[in-house]
Amino acid sequence: MSTTEEWISKPKGLLIGGEWREAADGAVLDVYDPARGEVMTQVAAGGAADVDAAAAAARKAFEDGPWATMTASDRGRALWRLADLIEEHADEFAMLETLDIGKPLMVARHADVALAIDMFRYMAGWATKISGQTFPISVPYAPGANFVAYTVREPVGVVGQIIPWNFPLLMASWKLGPALAAGNTVILKPAEQTPLSAIRLGELLPEAGFPDGVVNVVNGYGESAGAAIAAHPGIDKVAFTGSTEVGRSIMNAAAGNMKKLTLELGGKSPNIVFADADVESAVAGAANAIFLNQGEVCAAGSRLYVEQPIYEKVLAGIAAAAEGMKVGPGVEPDTEMGPLVSKEHRERVESYLALGESEGARRVTGGERLDGPGYFLQPSVLADVRNDMRVVQEEIFGPVLVAQPFDDPDEVAALANDTPYGLAAAVWTTDLAKAHRMTQRIKAGTVWVNTYNIYDAALPFGGYKQSGWGREMGEDVLSHYTETKSICIGGL
Numbered sequence: 001m002s003t004t005e006e007w008i009s010k011p012k013g014l015l016i017g018g019e020w021r022e023a024a025d026g027a028v029l030d031v032y033d034p035a036r037g038e039v040m041t042q043v044a045a046g047g048a049a050d051v052d053a054a055a056a057a058a059r060k061a062f063e064d065g066p067w068a069t070m071t072a073s074d075r076g077r078a079l080w081r082l083a084d085l086i087e088e089h090a091d092e093f094a095m096l097e098t099l100d101i102g103k104p105l106m107v108a109r110h111a112d113v114a115l116a117i118d119m120f121r122y123m124a125g126w127a128t129k130i131s132g133q134t135f136p137i138s139v140p141y142a143p144g145a146n147f148v149a150y151t152v153r154e155p156v157g158v159v160g161q162i163i164p165w166n167f168p169l170l171m172a173s174w175k176l177g178p179a180l181a182a183g184n185t186v187i188l189k190p191a192e193q194t195p196l197s198a199i200r201l202g203e204l205l206p207e208a209g210f211p212d213g214v215v216n217v218v219n220g221y222g223e224s225a226g227a228a229i230a231a232h233p234g235i236d237k238v239a240f241t242g243s244t245e246v247g248r249s250i251m252n253a254a255a256g257n258m259k260k261l262t263l264e265l266g267g268k269s270p271n272i273v274f275a276d277a278d279v280e281s282a283v284a285g286a287a288n289a290i291f292l293n294q295g296e297v298c299a300a301g302s303r304l305y306v307e308q309p310i311y312e313k314v315l316a317g318i319a320a321a322a323e324g325m326k327v328g329p330g331v332e333p334d335t336e337m338g339p340l341v342s343k344e345h346r347e348r349v350e351s352y353l354a355l356g357e358s359e360g361a362r363r364v365t366g367g368e369r370l371d372g373p374g375y376f377l378q379p380s381v382l383a384d385v386r387n388d389m390r391v392v393q394e395e396i397f398g399p400v401l402v403a404q405p406f407d408d409p410d411e412v413a414a415l416a417n418d419t420p421y422g423l424a425a426a427v428w429t430t431d432l433a434k435a436h437r438m439t440q441r442i443k444a445g446t447v448w449v450n451t452y453n454i455y456d457a458a459l460p461f462g463g464y465k466q467s468g469w470g471r472e473m474g475e476d477v478l479s480h481y482t483e484t485k486s487i488c489i490g491g492l
C-alpha cells in the first residue's frame, strides 16, 4: 500500500477549532474512486450542528484569537509557508485529486496543484498591500473646518466557502488565499464527491502557522452542511462555486442576515473559429477547450462556432483528436482523459447526448462507455446544432462539444451572447482588428484569443449574467473579502 493509499484508508473527521472530530450525529459519507467505481474510504459528514460549532470557532478565532493580532506580514508568511508545504507534498496532493475525481495525474500535478501553490504565493504578497486611501474632503456645510479623512480595509469576518468537485484543491486555494490574506476566518465546505485534498490541506495548516479555528473544514452534503452555511446567522459572507441553480438557492438562504455573496456559477462558453485562423492550432485548442478535465470545467469551450468555409475541416480535426484521446484511469501515465466523477454524473451527461440527437443534432463521434466498472465516457461531438436546442443552452459539464457553422461576425457575436451564461469565450483569428472587435462584443468575464483555458493567480476570473457575481483571483477578489471603513477626524 502506498503512503497515499494508507492515508486515504484512515478515518477522517471534520476540522473545527483546530480539532479533528466526528460529525455531531456520527454521519459519514462514502468517497468513491470513479476509475474503479468503488468506495475508497469514508469521511465525516457534517450537518447543521457541525456548521454551528465551526461558525463559533471561526468567530472566536476572528475576534479573540492570535489571528486577530497577527500582522499582515505574519499572515503573508503563513500563506507562503502553506504554499511551500503543498509543494513539498505536491505528488501526494496530485494523487489524491486523481483518485478522488479521476483526472489524469499529469493534469492534477501541473494544473491543479501547481496553480494552487501559485495562488497561495500570489495572495501571500497581497497580505501586506491591502490598503486604503486618503481624501482631500471639502464638506460644503462646514466652511473653514479642517479634517483628515481616509479609508481602511478590514476583513469581512467569518466567511463560508462552498466549493465544487472538479478542482477541489485549486478551488480551495482560490477561496482561502484571498480570505486569509485579508484576515478573515473560514468555514470551508468541499463537495461531497471530493473531500480528500481539503482534509490533507487542513492537516498542514498548523505547520504553516495558522492558529486554530482560522480555517475549519466541514465536509458534508450540499443540502445539509452547504445549506446550513448559506443560512447561518453567524456567517458574514459566503463564497460559492457551483451550479447556477444552487447559486440561486444560496442567494435566497443568504438573504436572512444579508450575507455578502460571491458566486462563480455555470457556463456555456462559446469558442469561435474564423476562417482566417491558424486551423491546426484552433483544432487543438478547441479540443483542449472542451475535453480538458473530462469537460468538467465551468469555463469549458462547450459551444463551437466555425466559419462556414472551414466548418467540416475543423469538425473532422476535433473528431480525430477526440478519437485519438487515451481514455482511462488517471493514474496511468498515458491517460489523457479520466472517468467522469460519478455514476450519476455520467448518466446525466449521457442523457444530454440522447437529448441532443432527439433535438436533431448529428453525433460525429464519441458518447460510448468504456467496458468495466469505472465511469468512463468517450469524448463526443454533436454537430449541426441550433442555438434554441437545450444542448446548446444548458451546461452539460462533461466531454460533449456542440458545434454549428456561421457566416459572419455579427451573426456569431449574437449567437455567442445568446445564453443565460457569460463566464468565458474564445476567438480564433489571425486578424487583429477582428479579434479586438469580438473581445468587445462578447459578454463574458474572460475572453481568450488564439488560446483557451489559461488561468493565472493575477488574472481575475468570474462571470457576466447568470455565471455569477464578483471575481476570483487577481487584485479584484480582495474587494470581496474586505469592508471599506471611512474615517474622518475633525477638530484639528
Ligand code: ADP
Pocket: 162, 163, 164, 165, 189, 190, 191, 192, 220, 221, 222, 223, 225, 226, 227, 228, 230, 241, 242, 243, 244, 246, 247, 249, 250
Ligand atoms: P455540481 O452540479 O457541479 O455538483 P453543485 O452546485 O451541486 O455543483 O455543488 C457545488 C457545491 O455546492 C458542493 O459543495 C455542494 O455540496 C454544494 N451544494 C449543493 N447544494 C447546496 C445547497 N442547497 N446549499 C448550499 N450548498 C450546496
